[in-house]
Amino acid sequence: MGIVYGITGGIASGKSTVSKFISDELGFSVIDADIASRKAVEPGMKANQKIAETFGKQILLHDGSIDREQLGALIFHDKEKRLILNSIVHPAVREYMLQQQEEAFSRGERVVFLDIPLLFESKLTHLVAKTMLIYTDENVQLLRLMERNNLTESEARARINSQMPLAEKKQFADEIVNNNGTITETKQQVINILKKWRVISQ
Ligand SMILES: CC(C)(COP(=O)(O)OP(=O)(O)OC[C@H]1O[C@@H](n2cnc3c(N)ncnc32)[C@H](O)[C@@H]1O)[C@@H](O)C(=O)NCCC(=O)NCCS
Numbered sequence: 001m002g003i004v005y006g007i008t009g010g011i012a013s014g015k016s017t018v019s020k021f022i023s024d025e026l027g028f029s030v031i032d033a034d035i036a037s038r039k040a041v042e043p044g045m046k047a048n049q050k051i052a053e054t055f056g057k058q059i060l061l062h063d064g065s066i067d068r069e070q071l072g073a074l075i076f077h078d079k080e081k082r083l084i085l086n087s088i089v090h091p092a093v094r095e096y097m098l099q100q101q102e103e104a105f106s107r108g109e110r111v112v113f114l115d116i117p118l119l120f121e122s123k124l125t126h127l128v129a130k131t132m133l134i135y136t137d138e139n140v141q142l143l144r145l146m147e148r149n150n151l152t153e154s155e156a157r158a159r160i161n162s163q164m165p166l167a168e169k170k171q172f173a174d175e176i177v178n179n180n181g182t183i184t185e186t187k188q189q190v191i192n193i194l195k196k197w198r199v200i201s202q
């Protein structure tokens with residue numbers, strides 16, 4: 001059994017950017033909740049059928065996959081619908097992540113990272129030894145989200161408002177990476193934290 005660290009943040013705060021650095025440049029396994037949530041709803045999976053039953057067959061594309069754009073438009077504007085979707089998808093996401101984690105340990109890895117956007121909202125901190133929050137100011141988050149996803153300001157705000165504000169997440173995090181600056185500056189902060197945690201040597 002190895003040790004598990006949590007990477008969290010908000011939508012478009014830079015979690016994937018940090019995860020990619022930790023996996024591609026530092027060589028650790030990073031298990032991504034967004035990828036898990038995509039797998040959990042593929043055609044043939046229980047959650048796919050449940051979503052069609054709950055939100056209507058028109059939520060499926062011709063190949064049986066979920067129309068993510070349509071589902072996003074529904075759930076990011078409606079808390080009740082969002083909680084229903086979460087209750088369908090999250091158990092499968094947790095199962096998948098745990099399985100990936102065990103596979104990494106059985107390959108002999110000693111440290112794995114979980115990238116979970118809703119780590120604090122879903123009260124999952126017991127799954128990890130320590131947490132790293134990828135933080136940006138809300139105006140930076142908004143602009144990066146609008147640009148990356150080609151969203152209007154009101155669409156982007158609806159997504160940001162679906163999560164606990166990043167400023168509030170700070171109090172729950174063991175370490176905070178300020179990602180308002182350049183990616184190089186962010187990587188250096190990540191290295192410092194991993195040294196402090198003794199994941200990498202000085
Ligand atoms: C609503 C869906 C179809 C939109 O898909 P889309 O491809 O546009 O976005 P993607 O899955 O890449 O998520 C992007 C970001 O949105 C945010 N987000 C996604 N789902 C949620 C949610 N239920 N509540 C709050 N924020 C969310 C996260 O920050 C995530 O990193 C999809 O996000 C989904 O199925 N969400 C429910 C599962 C979930 O909670 N996923 C988040 C991690 S488990």
Ligand SMILES: Nc1ncnc2c1ncn2[C@@H]1O[C@H](COP(=O)(O)OP(=O)(O)OP(=O)(O)O)[C@@H](O)[C@H]1O
Pocket residue numbers: 009010011012013014015016017018034117144145148179180181182183186
């Ligand atoms: N320090 C930075 N400087 C400039 N652009 C950045 C920086 N960090 C991230 N970005 C850009 O901001 C956007 C959001 O980053 P990223 O995809 O890593 O966020 P995320 O937290 O994984 O988002 P999501 O939860 O939506 O998947 C991307 O387009 C990314 O290239």
